[in-house]
Amino acid sequence: MTSPTPDTGHDWGLELTPRLAHFAAVARHEHVTRAAQQLGVPQSTLSRALARLEDDLGVALFARRGRTVSLTPAGHTFRVAAERALAAVEQAAESVRSDADPATGKVAFGFLHTLGWETVPGLIRAFRAEHPGVRFALVQNYGEAMLERLAAGGLDLCLTSPIPDTAELAARGLVARRLDEQRLRLVVPDDHRLAARKRVRLAEAAEEPFVTLEPGYGMRRILEALCAQAGFQPRIAFEGEEAETIRGLVAAGLGVALLPPPAVPRPGVRELTVTAPRAVREIGLAWIDGRDPEPPPVAAFRRFLLARRGTLLG
Template structure:
């Protein structure tokens, strides 16, 4: 059988697969027809056409019963398994798209995982207690890649991407501070122009992280290129490196930083230092009901996600 014949065979088999399996299980056309809710002559003609299109007999017909032939047993073994697997996957699909019990795959930055995202999930589940979440954390580039690939339904990120096919909505702004060791010359300042730190060694996140792009742009706006001494994947690591006296860092204003006695967070007076945090999703991809419900809920967090 060549590829064209195989494709034609599949076209014939797939719509009749359930009928074939029912007859094979019952070994009786009338009982199978009753189970399927079709007239017995219609089922007989359908099986006969299937045998003719495949070119092999699937059943022998001793008396009123039917028995699988060797070819029929071969087809039945895989057909039954396929139908069972398909039914299980359809049940899973129904569960995932159920507005009350479905699943949301949410991607978000590490810096949003300590307070903002847990608070948002808590408030959403007050009215949708059975909705399940798959949480994905990582760099901005990685999160957007997961979103494009369909591995994430929604993405909380900063800065907001500007690319075709991605819808974005601003939720909130978050101040960026200059974080210095507790004994640093700038530690007791209430505010500082970022240009005053031009000679410092900086600790930042690796390229591909949204915060790295924002930090580099802030330094350029202040008239210098930052000298990166160390790179850390998370803000906690960067804060620890600053506390050890290994450099300064541009980090979001976070309660954990304010509570750390080893570092001081100094407000930047120039240039304006903040990042826009928002929600992103793929424009032409229909959102299942639970995802759409969470998206609409998240948009109500505008201007209060980070407060």
């Protein structure tokens, strides 16, 4: 057997992976015939596969005595790595099979930070009342980041706002459906000139400094669009990444904010209904278009959410 010329561009993983099970079976039995019977392949096919494996590697993996074989030192080294690789493949296969199990599978679900306090826990609790064994991998992020992760296959489903238009979704291989809408409020410090009011037009805050989420967040785009409808461009004083931090900055007198209602009242601020323009954000559910087959637990949770259109937020 001649040593092969070193080839730094050779894809050994692609070349050797199909033969690892053949090698491992012979190494385990130390007998070609018994290994062939276990694998359900002709003995001649197995012998040729082993010979080609050794030829490709340029080393002898077995010392042969008729149909009985024993591992060489190189064979022992290769066996450890081969069995580790095969075990990893088997574990991965079991994992994905388990995740797709209708009763005990897993759903990778993404949602907005502002829905994580009570909306999402309540939805999962209601779903698990009917599907108690289904597991969830939960991801909180802003809408654009979740859509990117969904398109890349890192999520099964995600809640997003605002809902991208059909062309934008199609370009990413995604589809979305509107689930509900949420009224937005103008949040002001409790000693603000507007604090005694219950309702306000957004234009009345045109001269105020705004505290808002960073560019890329859905609420930031919604704020800018609504302010444009009201005839002004918001003056951004502070930017953050989380709605309750924004409320804290408002309570400290650093500006006003346009936010969805809090899960629990926040001291130091007043939440005013915006009468004009109509200040809402749509909540949509997005998923990969045409995914076939869709894992049963994912399909079940998607049906569950779509059945609650218009009542998602209570």
